Amino acid sequence: MKILGVSAFYHDAAAALIDDGEIVAAAQEERFTRKKHDPSFPSRAISFCLEYGGVSINELDAVVFYDKPLLKFERLLETYYAFAPKGLRSFLTAMPVWLKEKMFLKRLIRQELGKLGYDKKKKIKLLFPEHHLSHAASAFYPSPFQKAAILTIDGVGEWATASICLGEGRNITILKELKFPHSLGLLYSAFTYFLGFRVNSGEYKLMGLAPYGNACSPDIKRYEQLILDELINLKKDGSIWLNQDYFDYAAGLKMVNEAKWELIFGIKKREPEDALEQAHCDLGLAIQNVTEKIVILMAREARRLTGADYLCLAGGVALNCVANGKLQKSGIFKDIFIQPAAGDAGGALGAAQAAYHIYFEQERKVSRSGDALKGSYLGPTFSDLDVVLATKKYKAGYTCFEDFDTLTRRVAELLAAGNVVGWVQGRMEFGPRALGARSILGDPRNAAMQKKLNLKIKYRESFRPFAPSVLADECADFFDFEGISPYMLLVHPIAERLRKAVPADYQSLGLREKLYFERSELPSVTHIDYSARIQTVHKSTNPRYYDLIRAFKELTGCPVLVNTSFNVRGEPIVCTPEDAYRCFMRTGMDYLVVGNFLFDKKLQPDWIEKDNWKEEFVLD
Template identity: 85%
Template sequence: MKILGISAFYHDSAAALIDNGEIVSAAQEERFTRKKHDPSFPSNAVKFCLEYAGLSIDELDAVAFYDKPLLKFERLLETYYAFAPKGLRSFLTAMPVWLKEKMFLKRLINEELVKLGYSKKKKIKLLFPEHHLSHAASAYYPSPYNKAAILTVDGVGEWATASICSGEGKDISILREMRFPHSLGLLYSAFTYFLGFRVNSGEYKLMGLAPYGNPTSPDIQKYEQTILAELVDLKEDGSVWLNQDYFDYATGLKMVNESKWEALFGIKKREPEDPLEAQHCNLGLAIQNVTEQIVLKMAAEAKRLTGADYLCLAGGVALNCVSNGKLQKSGIFKDIFIQPAAGDAGGALGAAQAAYHIYFGCERNVTWTGDALRGSYLGPTFSDLDVELTAKRYKANYKAFDNFDELSSEVAGILAQGNVVGWVQGRMEFGPRALGARSILGDPRNAEMQKKLNLKIKYRESFRPFAPSVLAEECADFFDYDGISPYMLLVHPVADRLRKPTPPNYGSMDLREKLYYERSELPSITHIDYSARIQTVHKATNPRYYNLIEAFKKQTGCPVIVNTSFNVRGEPIVCTPDDAYRCFMRTEMDYLVVGNFLFDKRQQPEWMEKDNWKEEFVLD
């Protein structure tokens, strides 16, 4: 049975294909269109998924869309009615779009499928599982567990903003739901907005900023108390009630009532690109602490309701790696599995899996070790010919290798000399993290690497941390964690033996002083609070990346390298060799490796479009 899953029309559109329950392919539309968080119908992603499987649309048994648009429309109408006459401007803006497009989504999807070759000779079922069921399915069905609690937390689906489910065998039962307008995801996004970052793309910046807050400052406790007294009524089961007097997202065009927030916290709303000050960092730490408190309470309630030993996580809030690490350390569950494409993109996969197991009633047989996502390498790949044609197009110079061990050894030496390397191998990752298939790499021992990567390669805020990729077998030697983290979704401390002491006044230093104080023997991957967002690299799922890190260890004694996504700020992660070469030439990257080909920046022809990306991509 062949089922195509689709998510679209809000943000992070994607497509995924399963065949008799096996995940064949999945990709986000942004990687093809080069528009970050592209919400449009994922025509390119659908084409790829079908081509990779060697199928036409007419051979599909079903197409599953990741939510129920009519329920979402119902929520919209009821919300405007409940808040009337407030929100008239927003209502007049939203209604034409809904009436023209989203009310008739079934027809629109059919029209898009016809454009892609659907002849209607065979009637394909078009299914609409609920948004949070799609999230739950995306986390539970690929997990290694036969029975698990499932926690999904995001901004909002149709009505639900969080859910607790039970997964057992092929079945998922929804046990609890939290409903709009009360939402942990929207609460976190409101602080993202107030602190000057873009909603739906800047939440991870807020997470990265939070550790720069001074945990000993009385402001932290004051902010947390204010949040819990004025903005959020937190119940013991983790459910929240948000005071809508302070928020504008339900009926307005902004996230918050800015004047009320400024009066509440005594801070002016930060505008994008404004300097980051101690008060911003402290407020960021306060909301991160509150978020972790809420997630832990939700998880405890999931444990109470299900009695399960294991937990599966999905929804945008499941991308909060710091919260995930605290949850794992809490011991509420024996272990947790987090869907790597936890946001709306992953809903495409979950919709297909929900259709297969729930609608069609097909059994679930866990035959895999680890999980069924195969490292999340589910996207497009390329051939040597593709690389050669790209090189010809740009008159590029390269060195080709017949032996991958020789290439790995040479690149390991290049990294050890302090160079930055773009690394493109095999199938592209599904989800927001680069996992060694579309990555930019560096030496974690190099104290200048974080600064160089942020300011000269990624062109982004200097406070942003970088993740370590570590050989899975050696994780416990370098981090306070002895499990696996293949999807870079867990934050744990750097091992004590690697840490360097900080001065007594460290907490009161400003952001810039903290940023460039060397905190460990691996300074470029050690965040301000001695933490790291770990990726464990496994030979079974990414042998080439594993081989490179092994070669780096042989030369340096260090089985860890810096890994960040292959893109500049505001650009989607690269997909093709052409994308990679263009990004390589637009930045101050030193080397590029695509498949078996090594490009040295010093040997490339002059690039005439060096700064064009700043106009091409909207800064996130």
């Protein structure tokens, strides 16, 4: 049985194909169109999935969309009615789109499928599970657990903004839901907006900024109390009520009432390119602390309702890896599994799986060797011919290594010498994290590496941390963590033995001074609070990346590399060898490895294309 899952028309459109329950392929549309968070119908992602699976569109048993558009439309109408006459401008903006496109989504989907060869006579089933059911399915069905609590938290689906479910066998039972306009995801996005970052893409920047808050400052507790007293009402089960006097997202065109926020917090809304001040950092830490508290309360309620020993997480808030690390440390559950494409992209996969197990009543096979996501390496791959064609197009110079071990030893030497290396191997990752298939790599022992990567290669804010990739069997020697974190979705501390003391006046230092103070023997992956967003690398899922890190360890004694996504600010992660070469030539990267091909920047022809990535890509 072949089922195609689709998410589209909000942000992070994606497609996923399953065949008799096995995940065959999954990819976001942005990787093909080169438009970050592309919301459009994922025609190219669908074409890839079908081609990779050797399936024609007319052989599908069902196409499954990740939410119920009519239920979402009902929520929209009821919300405007409840807030009337407020929201008239927003209503007049939204209604034409809904009436023209989303009210007739079945017809639109069939039209788009028709462009891909769909024969209307085949009458393929078109199914619409609820948004949070798609999220829950995306986390539970690939997990290694036979029975688990499922917690989904995001901005909003149709009505639900969070849900607690029980997954057992092939069944998912929804036990409790939080309803719009009350939403932890929208609360966090409101602070993202107020602090000058872009909603639906800048939340991870807020998470990275939060540790720069002065934890000893009374302002932190004051901000937290203001949030709890003025903005929300927090219940013991983790449910929240948001005071809509302070928010504008329900019926307006902005996230918050800026004047009221500026009044209660005593700071002005930050614009995207404004300098970051200590007050911004402190407010970021306050909302991060409140978010972690709410997530923990929701998890405790999930444990109480289900009695399950294990937890699965999905929804955009599940990408908050700091909260995930705190949740794991809490011991509420024996173990947790987090969907690597936790946001709307993962909804495409969950929709297909929900149809297979719930609608078609097919039994679930739990993987005996970890989860069923194959390391999240579910996207397109490439051949040597693809690399050669790209080199011919750009007259690129390269060395091709017949022996991969020789290549890894050479790349390890380059990394140890302080070079930055683009690394492209095998199938592309599904989800927002680069996991060693489309990555930019560096030496974590190099104190200048974070600054070099941020300012000369990624062209992004200097405060943002980088993640370590560590050989899975050596993780506990370098981090205060003994489990696995293959999807870079858990934050845990650097091992005590690697830490360096900070000066007594450290908390009073400015952001820049804190940033460049060497805090451990792995300074380029140690965040301001001695934490790190860990990726454990496993030979079973990514043998080439594993072998590279092993070669680096043999040379240096360090089984850790700096790993960041292969893109510049505002650009989607690279997909093809050509994407990789173009990004390589437009940045300060020193070397590029694609398959067995090594490119030295010094040996490349002059780059004659206009270096206009800032105009080509909308900044995130």
